[in-house]
Amino acid sequence: MAAAAALQLEADKAKRKSHSVLHAIKPYLCIAPAIVILAVFWVYPIFNMGYLSLFKWDLISPTMKFVGLQNFQKLFADPQFWQTLANTLIYTVFVVGLGVGGGLLIALFLKKRTKTNGFLQAVIFSPYVVSLASIALLWMWIMNRDFGLLNGVLGFFGISAVDWLGDTHVTLASLILISVWKSIGYDALILVSALQGIPQHLYEAARLDRAGAWATFRSITFPMISPTMFFLVIVDVIASLKVFETIQIMTQGGPQNATNTLVFSLYQYGFAFNKVGYAAAIGMVLLVLIAVFSVVYFKVLSKRVHYK
Amino acid sequence: MERNARTVTKRKGAGFVSSIELRHVRKCYENKNTVIEDMNLVIPDGSFTVLVGPSGCGKSTTLRMIAGLEEITSGDLLMDGVRMNEVDPGHRGIAMVFQNYALYPTMSVRKNIEFGLVNAKVPKDEIARRVKDISEIVGLSEYLDRRPSQLSGGQRQRVALARAMVKQPQVFLMDEPLSNLDAKLRTQMRTELIALHQRLGTTFVYVTHDQTEAMSMATKIVLMNKGEIQQAAEPLTIYGDPVNRFTAQFIGTPTMNVFPVADIPGAARLALPANAHYLGFRPSRGLVLREGMTPASHDLVFDATIAIHEMMGSEIIYQAKAAFGTVQFKTFNQAEIPVGEKIKLMVERASMYLFDENENRVRS
Numbered sequence: 001m002a003a004a005a006a007l008q009l010e011a012d013k014a015k016r017k018s019h020s021v022l023h024a025i026k027p028y029l030c031i032a033p034a035i036v037i038l039a040v041f042w043v044y045p046i047f048n049m050g051y052l053s054l055f056k057w058d059l060i061s062p063t064m065k066f067v068g069l070q071n072f073q074k075l076f077a078d079p080q081f082w083q084t085l086a087n088t089l090i091y092t093v094f095v096v097g098l099g100v101g102g103g104l105l106i107a108l109f110l111k112k113r114t115k116t117n118g119f120l121q122a123v124i125f126s127p128y129v130v131s132l133a134s135i136a137l138l139w140m141w142i143m144n145r146d147f148g149l150l151n152g153v154l155g156f157f158g159i160s161a162v163d164w165l166g167d168t169h170v171t172l173a174s175l176i177l178i179s180v181w182k183s184i185g186y187d188a189l190i191l192v193s194a195l196q197g198i199p200q201h202l203y204e205a206a207r208l209d210r211a212g213a214w215a216t217f218r219s220i221t222f223p224m225i226s227p228t229m230f231f232l233v234i235v236d237v238i239a240s241l242k243v244f245e246t247i248q249i250m251t252q253g254g255p256q257n258a259t260n261t262l263v264f265s266l267y268q269y270g271f272a273f274n275k276v277g278y279a280a281a282i283g284m285v286l287l288v289l290i291a292v293f294s295v296v297y298f299k300v301l302s303k304r305v306h307y308k
Numbered sequence: 309m310e311r312n313a314r315t316v317t318k319r320k321g322a323g324f325v326s327s328i329e330l331r332h333v334r335k336c337y338e339n340k341n342t343v344i345e346d347m348n349l350v351i352p353d354g355s356f357t358v359l360v361g362p363s364g365c366g367k368s369t370t371l372r373m374i375a376g377l378e379e380i381t382s383g384d385l386l387m388d389g390v391r392m393n394e395v396d397p398g399h400r401g402i403a404m405v406f407q408n409y410a411l412y413p414t415m416s417v418r419k420n421i422e423f424g425l426v427n428a429k430v431p432k433d434e435i436a437r438r439v440k441d442i443s444e445i446v447g448l449s450e451y452l453d454r455r456p457s458q459l460s461g462g463q464r465q466r467v468a469l470a471r472a473m474v475k476q477p478q479v480f481l482m483d484e485p486l487s488n489l490d491a492k493l494r495t496q497m498r499t500e501l502i503a504l505h506q507r508l509g510t511t512f513v514y515v516t517h518d519q520t521e522a523m524s525m526a527t528k529i530v531l532m533n534k535g536e537i538q539q540a541a542e543p544l545t546i547y548g549d550p551v552n553r554f555t556a557q558f559i560g561t562p563t564m565n566v567f568p569v570a571d572i573p574g575a576a577r578l579a580l581p582a583n584a585h586y587l588g589f590r591p592s593r594g595l596v597l598r599e600g601m602t603p604a605s606h607d608l609v610f611d612a613t614i615a616i617h618e619m620m621g622s623e624i625i626y627q628a629k630a631a632f633g634t635v636q637f638k639t640f641n642q643a644e645i646p647v648g649e650k651i652k653l654m655v656e657r658a659s660m661y662l663f664d665e666n667e668n669r670v671r672s
Contacts, residue, residue: 204377205410209424209471210398219423223414306414 046287053280060274071281080257081265081282088261091176092240098180100232103187108221110188111195121192125185132182136249139178140165165250168258175246175259183239187232194228195221226305234297238290262286326388326401326478326511327353328374333383335369335535343369344535347383352528356505356512360522361532361558367515368483370532374513375404375481387479398427403472404481408488409464411456411471417443418452421470428475442474462493469504482514486521498524519559523547531555553667556588562625562636564588564661571632578606581672584662591625593659594637596645597652606657614649628653 053071057064075081106124110117127135142149143164151161164174198221206216222229244263247253253260253268260268262282270279328351335344343366351357359367372378374385376397385392392400403424411420418439425435443449446466456464465485472480482501486494502525505512516522522529523543530540531554539546539555550556556564566588569575575587587608595601603609612628612635623638626645630653637653645651662670 199408199410201406201408201410202412204375204397205404205406205412206423207377207397208375208402208404210396210427211423212427215427219415220412226414 049280049283053284055277057276058274059276071277075281084260084265094176095179095240096236099183102184106188107191125189127182128186132245136246171259194225198224223306230305329386331384334381336381355527357528358514358522358526359530365532366535367532371515401478403475403477405468405485407484409468424475438474442470446470479511551669553663562591567632583664584670585665586663588661589655591636591638595654597654603654608655
């Protein structure tokens with residue numbers, strides 16, 4: 001009897017143990033599909049890019065030649081790379097600055113809940129839902145030097161035609177304008193929502209505290225929407241650093257490299273010139289750039305962001 | 309009487325007190341919804357005036373019009389005889405404590421308190437001195453560098469008070485400032501507000517729906533219903549001499565018993581005035597008729613059966629079923645009467661309140 005009871009006890013213990021193991025690994029099993037997808041399509045390519053940047057490879061040959069850091073040495077010695085980097089940074093600064101700044105101005109204008117404002121919000125948001133390829137084609141027509149809408153309007157006022165997508169001094173600005181046009185509605189909509197979430201009584205208290213428009217914005221509105229601003233800036237910066245589609249369709253990095261950016265350059269070296277190692281080195285530079293920006297941004301600004 | 313005799317240290321010479329007058333004030337919103345029809349009210353300087361009434365009666369709207377946060381549709385708002393309708397809220401010499409405190413969540417306690425002074429361009433050393441003094445008075449000295457989210461409800465309430473006090477306003481406006489506190493803290497803060505009013509001697513205008521707050525704090529109660537002032541008087545007058553049935557039943561706990569005279573058996577021998585349509589009496593005036601007690605000929609005596617009793621400590625509140633409805637009455641320091649027991653209740657003629665068919669008071 002005692003032996004049977006001991007056996008039963010052992011069996012119960014084993015059952016409990018297997019239950020507790022299952023209980024412990026259950027969460028990991030649940031997130032496993034997402035982890036696998038992330039690992040295959042995000043983590044592995046990053047490491048593989050780092051690996052490829054140490055080789056000379058034409059994408060076709062069965063063998064790759066190890067060259068160490070030569071790809072990086074060539075990259076940093078290449079004036080075209082520095083122009084590409086400068087283009088990317090200029091593009092990012094202006095797209096984010098104008099997109100978020102302009103979005104904030106529009107949001108302040110449209111924050112009141114009225115039917116007109118709701119309609120205007122929908123109108124201004126609409127470019128965001130259009131595909132980049134369509135937007136690129138649309139703006140290629142609008143900005144066409146000879147029969148584009150923009151020059152047609154300028155001509156009406158007697159202003160001479162501008163080669164929006166062919167002049168080295170103008171083309172990057174044109175691409176910035178298009179990107180801002182596409183993203184400003186999204187930024188504005190998110191900021192409208194943040195502004196509408198600020199309790200009205202804070203503004204009433206500010207009126208009683210004699211706060212003028214600027215003091216109210218600086219001391220109440222801006223700190224209250226700081227989490228949203230923080231989010232928009234980081235998302236827009238990363239998206240701008242990775243700009244590709246509009247350049248690929250509209251300018252091919254030209255004229256004279258004036259609109260070439262890191263990602264387009266990476267694409268060209270990797271898939272047009274078949275210099276995979278060099279392209280991977282560009283990719284690593286971009287990765288480091290985004291990582292450094294993100295870390296610095298979070299370290300410096302996250303403490304100044306007010307979370308509820 | 310004690311409340312009316314409260315000594316306030318008025319500093320009229322220094323301009324720290326201010327009377328407020330509303331003349332034919334009307335408030336109508338864009339959707340044509342009229343909240344206040346025609347309000348005429350004088351809030352004496354140095355008074356602790358409490359606007360009280362049920363939800364939606366217009367008391368908060370009135371306060372917000374005084375503050376300048378709501379536009380006055382028509383009529384005049386005067387402070388010390390000067391029309392203030394178009395004056396910015398920040399320049400009316402008022403400070404307001406909001407129901408949810410309206411503290412700036414992104415600022416420290418210190419910044420919250422000094423924000424109004426910075427905007428008013430008060431010199432820095434003066435700001436520092438005032439913030440130090442006020443934070444000591446309200447017991448916030450050690451919390452000045454914290455954010456409001458790091459404070460308890462009571463501490464937030466003190467920050468809101470400090471923010472109002474530091475501006476040294478002529479008028480304090482308070483919109484249900486205690487309603488977010490628990491019962492114990494509310495009682496404590498009530499006492500502190502009375503003490504604050506006594507010390508500052510400035511005009512306090514206080515909005516609440518809680519008649520206990522109104523009775524305990526006010527030097528003047530303005531009782532409102534449906535956008536109209538029902539009665540504006542000292543607390544004891546409101547309680548003891550209500551002008552209509554609404555006032556009689558709003559003030560006092562439990563509420564006053566009011567029944568149609570026609571439903572009360574034997575009402576004819578009470579010798580009531582001909583226009584007396586309703587008869588009321590306060591629960592504290594319903595006396596259990598015991599041996600040896602002889603009712604006068606004009607007293608009301610009726611049979612009732614105890615239905616519910618609530619032990620409140622020094623008093624017991626009963627609900628008893630009578631022939632004309634459910635009656636509430638109180639006993640003080642007496643043995644509990646068991647549920648189901650049949651009793652005789654007596655109401656003395658002098659304790660009766662009579663109202664006409666329009667529910668206005670009938671005095672006899």
